[in-house]
Amino acid sequence: MQPLKYASINHSWFRNLTVGVTFFFTFLLFIAVGALLFVLKPSEILSALLSEEMFYSMKLSMLTSSASTLSVMCFSIPTAYALSRFSFKGKSLIKAILGLPMAFPELVMGLALLLLFGHGFLGPYLEAAGIKVTFSKLGIVVAQFFVAFPYAVRVIYSTFEDINPRYEQVSRSFGYGEFETFRHVTLPMARSGLFASSVITFARCIGAFGAVLVLAGGSYMNTEVLPVTLYLNISYGNLEMAVTSGILLMGIAFLAILSFERFEGGRL
Amino acid sequence: MSFLEVRGLCLDTGDFQLSDMGLKAEKGDYLALIGPSGSGKSLLLETVIGFYGPEKGRIILEGKDITDLPPDMRQISIVYQDHMLFPHMNVFENIAYALRKKIRDKKQIETEVKQIAGVLGINELLHRKPETLSGGEKQRAALARSLVARPKLLLLDEPFSALDARTREKLRKMLKKAIADYSTTVLHVTHDFEDLWTLANRVVVIRKGEVMQAGDPESVFRRPSPDFVAEFLGTNVLKGKVKTLEGKLTVIEAEGLEIYSADPAEPGEEVTVSIRPEEVILARGAMESSARNTLRGRVSGVFKKEHLFVVELKMGSAEIKAIITPTSCEMLDLEPGREIYAVFKASNARIIR
Known part of the structure; x- marks a missing residue:
């Protein structure tokens, strides 16, 4: 049932106050975001967009974010399902550890990954197997994966929590095993939540900066993704390129939120 | 040996419990399980179907010990108060889903679905999604889905309690006919004595996970055990x-x-x-x-x-x-x-x- 929208008390001071605060801060945010769009002339944006560096950065961002989104979804679905449906030892600890990266800065995450995949721990073994994670394109995917994974698990976890386990039990009673039930009942019922999660994951991956910079290094036209382009060009004083990559990131985020709102029914 | 035997079932989930629960049902019996809220009636159903494993006790169905079998191996179906129709499937697909593990032939599935839909009067609803159905229609579709698989045992967990009195009466008649057509043994948890009088041939009164009295409705109502059962009834x-x-x-x-x-x-x-x-x-x-x-x-x-x-x-x-x-x-x-x-x-x- 839809909650009652207090239509009959339209003119209360409390209603005016809350609506006023909403308008004020949304307007400030709009001005701040809109400023990005009006700093440059359209011709300057166009020339920055068509530059070789921007093209490289966009392509690398799309490729790495798609790869990391796919990997995040592959691993976060079973993780979220296990956390939602099964009881096992250490579950609370796992939930706490998975939540950690959302609370501490991306830079710290990058440093932790650098230590893990660098020369101290896994690095030598991986390099012996021909896999180089640090200061490589693979490093971008790994950094994006670890930044986005906790968010994806959280969204998918709440999606599974919203599905009454009795649907699965009913399916089991018709002779379907656990995996068949998951495939035929749970996954289709979680469809919109999974879509929302993949959109949020993609947006997190494409916008990941600190962890990417520390693990993959922000090297020009090598491990340069859009946030790195923005950072490098600010350092050089090239405002056209910096602002254009900012506009691109903002556009992607806007599209992501728009699809999220549309498929999740705007459950803010 | 009885068709269904529940022997000394013990389980404590924290909220609900079964303590040395025992009951028997013969093939074709319709057992009404009654008792105050929280007495463990639904937990008994969910243990019989295999969603919970008992700490102690055995469940014997048709002479076979099914206590340790997973729910998909038991051939027991359940209908809940809130129907649990899969929202991403229409009514036809919901009912057919119950058959797909047993029958591969699409034509035969269609025939079976239409047959049960006819018995429960939902032929016109087969192409509809659950969200577009009324409460009574949803429950008929859920009953059809559970019966079409011809389960050895059908469990009903207050299936009519969210419906208005007229719909309940109509559904009881339909259920009675469907049960007779599909000759199913039923365990029905209810708070409505009308269900008991119109459908059941045996009644089991449960309190705090224990059977207090069992027998045919007439004898239980006319000669309830003193104290709790008499007061409850x-x-x-x-x-x-x-x-x-x-x-x-x-x-x-x-x-x-x-x-x-x-x-x-x-x-x-x-x-x-x-x-x-x-x-x-x-x-x-x-x-x-x-x-x-x-x-x-x-x-x-x-x-x-x-x-x-x-x-x-x-x-x-x-x-x-x-x-x-x-x-x-x-x-x-x-x-x-x-x-x-x-x-x-x-x-x-x-x-x-």
Whole structure:
């Protein structure tokens, strides 16, 4: 049932106050975001967009974010399902550890990954197997994966929590095993939540900066993704390129939120 | 050996528990499980179907121990109060889903689905999504889905409790026919005694995870075990002592009243008398009747219960309830404090032990 929208008390001071605060801060945010769009002339944006560096950065961002989104979804679905449906030892600890990266800065995450995949721990073994994670394109995917994974698990976890386990039990009673039930009942019922999660994951991956910079290094036209382009060009004083990559990131985020709102029914 | 045997089932989930629960059902039986909320009725169903594993005890179905089998190997279906139709499938797909593990042939699936849809009157709804159906339609679709698989055992967990009285009545008739057509054994958890009278051939009264009484509805209602079952079933229960015997009748002095019962007892014996409230007739004056018991008292309260009225009477030191029709209620002009006579046969005053 839809909650009652207090239509009959339209003119209360409390209603005016809350609506006023909403308008004020949304307007400030709009001005701040809109400023990005009006700093440059359209011709300057166009020339920055068509530059070789921007093209490289966009392509690398799309490729790495798609790869990391796919990997995040592959691993976060079973993780979220296990956390939602099964009881096992250490579950609370796992939930706490998975939540950690959302609370501490991306830079710290990058440093932790650098230590893990660098020369101290896994690095030598991986390099012996021909896999180089640090200061490589693979490093971008790994950094994006670890930044986005906790968010994806959280969204998918709440999606599974919203599905009454009795649907699965009913399916089991018709002779379907656990995996068949998951495939035929749970996954289709979680469809919109999974879509929302993949959109949020993609947006997190494409916008990941600190962890990417520390693990993959922000090297020009090598491990340069859009946030790195923005950072490098600010350092050089090239405002056209910096602002254009900012506009691109903002556009992607806007599209992501728009699809999220549309498929999740705007459950803010 | 019975068709279904539940032996000494023990389970504690924290909120609900089963303690040494045991029951039996023969093939084709319709068991109504009744008891107060939280007594473990639904937990019993979910343990029988295999969603919970018992800490102790066995479940035997058709002579086979199924206690450790997963739910998909038991051939038991369940219908919940909130139907649990898969929202991403239409009604046809929901019903067909129950068959797909058994039958590969699409034509045969279609025939089976249409057959059960005909029995439950949902042929017109097959292409509809669950969200577009009314509560009664959803429950019919859920029943169809559970029956079409021809389960050995069908479990119903208050399937009608969210429906209005008319829909409930209609559904009971349909269910009765469907159960007969598909010759299924049923365990039905309900709070509605109407389900019990119209559908069940056996009733099991459960309290705190234990079976308090089991038998056919007639005997359980007419001769409930003293205390809990009698009180739960809403029976008038009076405690007293046999005063004397008058021919074939036993005269009992109970809570300031003299009651004649057709049941045998020994003079001086401490007994409990049960009188069903619907077997008590009310009259404004003492009336000529074959009923041996005519007791005078005063009305202490009148309450509406569905389409009938419950009248509470103060008689001696006892409280007696009577259930009467709205017409009788109007004719008697009942109001608290009014003098009234309660009349019932000696055969309706049953001595329970």
